[in-house]
Amino acid sequence: MAAEAHLNWLLARCTTFAHIKQFHAHLLTTGLFRRSAPLRIALVELCALSPFGDLAHALAAFRSTPHSATTTNDWNAAIRGIAAGPDPSGALGLFARMLALSPPRPDALTLSFVVRAAARSSALPATLQLHALALRLGLGADVRLITTLLDAYAKCSSPDSALQLFDEMPLRDIATWNALLAGLALCPHPHTALTLFRRMISSSLPDRESPNEITIIAAASACAQLCSARDVDAVHDFAQQRGLDADVRVRNALVDAYAKCGALDRALHIFRSIPSKTLVSWNAALMALAMHGHGALALRLFESEMLPSHIAPDAVTYLAILCGCVHAGLVEDGLRVFRSMRDVRPTAKHYGAVVDLLGRAGRLAEARALVDAMPFAPDRVLWQTLLGAARSHGDVALAEHAARQLADMGSNACGDYVLLSNVYAAKARWNDVGRIRDAMQGNDVRKVPGFSYTEVGGELHRFLNGDKEHEQWREIYRTLEEAEARIRALGHVPETENVLHDIEEEDKERAVYQHSEKLAMAFGLVATPAGSPIQVVKNLRICGDCHAVAKLISRAYGRVITVRDRARFHRFEGGECSCGDYW
DNA sequence: CATGTACTGT
Numbered sequence: 321m322a323a324e325a326h327l328n329w330l331l332a333r334c335t336t337f338a339h340i341k342q343f344h345a346h347l348l349t350t351g352l353f354r355r356s357a358p359l360r361i362a363l364v365e366l367c368a369l370s371p372f373g374d375l376a377h378a379l380a381a382f383r384s385t386p387h388s389a390t391t392t393n394d395w396n397a398a399i400r401g402i403a404a405g406p407d408p409s410g411a412l413g414l415f416a417r418m419l420a421l422s423p424p425r426p427d428a429l430t431l432s433f434v435v436r437a438a439a440r441s442s443a444l445p446a447t448l449q450l451h452a453l454a455l456r457l458g459l460g461a462d463v464r465l466i467t468t469l470l471d472a473y474a475k476c477s478s479p480d481s482a483l484q485l486f487d488e489m490p491l492r493d494i495a496t497w498n499a500l501l502a503g504l505a506l507c508p509h510p511h512t513a514l515t516l517f518r519r520m521i522s523s524s525l526p527d528r529e530s531p532n533e534i535t536i537i538a539a540a541s542a543c544a545q546l547c548s549a550r551d552v553d554a555v556h557d558f559a560q561q562r563g564l565d566a567d568v569r570v571r572n573a574l575v576d577a578y579a580k581c582g583a584l585d586r587a588l589h590i591f592r593s594i595p596s597k598t599l600v601s602w603n604a605a606l607m608a609l610a611m612h613g614h615g616a617l618a619l620r621l622f623e624s625e626m627l628p629s630h631i632a633p634d635a636v637t638y639l640a641i642l643c644g645c646v647h648a649g650l651v652e653d654g655l656r657v658f659r660s661m662r663d664v665r666p667t668a669k670h671y672g673a674v675v676d677l678l679g680r681a682g683r684l685a686e687a688r689a690l691v692d693a694m695p696f697a698p699d700r701v702l703w704q705t706l707l708g709a710a711r712s713h714g715d716v717a718l719a720e721h722a723a724r725q726l727a728d729m730g731s732n733a734c735g736d737y738v739l740l741s742n743v744y745a746a747k748a749r750w751n752d753v754g755r756i757r758d759a760m761q762g763n764d765v766r767k768v769p770g771f772s773y774t775e776v777g778g779e780l781h782r783f784l785n786g787d788k789e790h791e792q793w794r795e796i797y798r799t800l801e802e803a804e805a806r807i808r809a810l811g812h813v814p815e816t817e818n819v820l821h822d823i824e825e826e827d828k829e830r831a832v833y834q835h836s837e838k839l840a841m842a843f844g845l846v847a848t849p850a851g852s853p854i855q856v857v858k859n860l861r862i863c864g865d866c867h868a869v870a871k872l873i874s875r876a877y878g879r880v881i882t883v884r885d886r887a888r889f890h891r892f893e894g895g896e897c898s899c900g901d902y903w
Numbered sequence: 904c905a906t907g908t909a910c911t912g913t
Contacts, residue, residue, distance in 0.1 A: 396904090429904055432904050432905065433904075436904085436905080463905085464905045465904080465905080466905090467905045467906065468904080468906090470905090471905070471906065493905090493906095494906080495905050495906040496905085496906075497906080498905090498906040498907070499905070499906045500906090501906085501907095502906065503906090532906095533907080534906055534907045534908095535906090536908095538906075538907055538908090540907095540908075541907080544908095569907070570907095570908080571908090572908045572909070573907075573908040573909090574908090575908085575909090576909065599909085600909050601908095601909085602909090603909040603910085604908070604909045607909060607910080634909095635910080636910050637909090639909095639910055639911055640909080640910080643910090646912095667911095669910075669911045669912085670911075671911090672911045672912055673911045674911095675911095675912090676911070676912060699912090700912090700913090701911080701912040701913070702911095702912075704912065704913050705911090705912050705913080707913090708912085708913075734913095736913085739913090768913080860913075861912095861913075886912090886913085887911090
């Protein structure tokens with residue numbers, strides 16, 4: 321029908337919500353809304369999925385479709401819209417209604433959108449049920465649907481189910497491999513993910529399964545998690561061999577991966593090599609600089625290069641810059657950037673960064689005033705940030721206020737108690753210290769175990785605090801004792817202030833001396849040749865004593881030590897750290 | 904129709 325073809329052409333050119341509404345009105349007045357399922361469905365999809373659309377409006381249009389005219393594809397469009405939206409779990413409910421009303425019957429497409437909703441809401445029971453339903457409907461050989469299911473299992477933290485599905489598939493394509501690769505990295509089994517990647521590049525797969533750009537992006541992300549620059553090199557080399565490295569998304573992922581593996585120079589080199597940088601390219605480079613403590617460089621890149629190139633910054637851009645200012649102690653610059661935000665409305669995350677910025681600098685009154693003036697309710701992390709600042713600067717009243725807020729919010733984190741206790745201990749208020757200790761014993765305190773790992777000879781060696789699981793633990797502890805003696809000779813006094821003051825001083829020293837990052841460093845001294853660099857990854861932030869120890873070991877043993885903690889990089893060399901002791 | 908890069912704080 322010529323009119324329908326014209327209307328399709330017109331619909332593809334809608335660029336505002338007003339266009340959509342006008343189009344919707346036209347379909348209604350001409351009766352086409354009821355008569356032409358393809359036009360109606362295209363309208364609902366555009367309205368539900370496009371950035372200028374409106375999901376509620378799309379769903380209203382779907383509901384206004386007369387029941388007799390509603391097809392499977394109408395349901396598919398509505399379910400797809402919800403699955404891609406802010407509350408994907410709603411798609412499961414709509415699907416249940418569809419099953420109850422059937423006909424129309426669900427098809428592979430319906431299932432695939434519902435599975436995506438289950439994946440996005442990490443709903444394992446729903447995923448299992450949908451898997452069973454897919455088999456019952458005879459859709460077990462649909463590669464796309466099974467790939468979506470595989471992805472859902474991975475996103476529901478069930479890597480074994482994802483692997484099993486993969487192994488049982490008679491036919492796969494590259495998206496299947498990629499879903500497994502990315503899923504393993506997510507689970508988080510980045511090491512297994514890289515093993516899979518090596519299998520992919522060493523076997524000669526048919527064209528349909530040949531690695532593509534997304535393979536590279538997913539593999540780079542696994543390397544980033546592992547903190548293994550050598551593996552990024554291998555991924556990069558492979559991408560170059562296959563001509564997959566011209567893609568800007570691939571280069572963005574490599575910038576991010578190299579930066580997260582400590583190779584800032586290589587990250588920036590690739591960033592410079594990108595001919596048409598996207599917003600993500602700039603954000604990755606800014607975050608790389610921030611993570612390595614180069615806040616001033618991040619600011620300069622933003623102000624002197626990104627803004628003049630007419631790339632509009634987004635929320636992530638500002639987070640990267642604020643984060644760079646936090647790590648570099650650039651209080652005034654950070655405040656200036658924060659106040660300059662016009663095009664992007666600051667979110668709770670931006671406020672959090674600025675509160676941290678002020679708090680670390682000791683400007684506690686301003687930090688608290690900003691919290692009070694925030695257009696959001698402060699979350700736990702924000703109060704933890706303030707509590708940490710109060711501890712660093714010995715502000716009992718603020719610490720108590722923050723701790724009370726945290727308690728009211730049901731937070732039971734070990735760190736909250738320790739910080740508050742430290743504030744009292746610093747003022748010799750031992751009764752209060754005892755009160756906190758009793759509260760900790762009375763409540764069910766949640767503690768995130770700290771761990772560190774280091775890679776030696778392609779093997780990951782993982783340590784917990786006080787860990788004796790490693791087969792070379794005796795040697796590791798002996799080396800640690802020897803290092804302790806050497807750095808005491810250099811004037812080191814153990815910093816035990818981060819340990820709860822309920823044990824003897826000697827025990828506190830032992831507690832910090834067995835921190836996982838020290839064990840990993842000691843293992844590095846044991847297992848790598850003299851003079852070679854040591855790289856440690858820690859899941860939490862490095863503690864003050866470990867930081868001081870790392871500096872002195874770098875000097876006493878002539879080693880460059882890199883520690884990536886959960887927030888940033890520390891590079892220790894010749895007794896100094898790249899963070900300048902501000903972190 | 905499926906797979907993917909940038910995201911404050913403990």
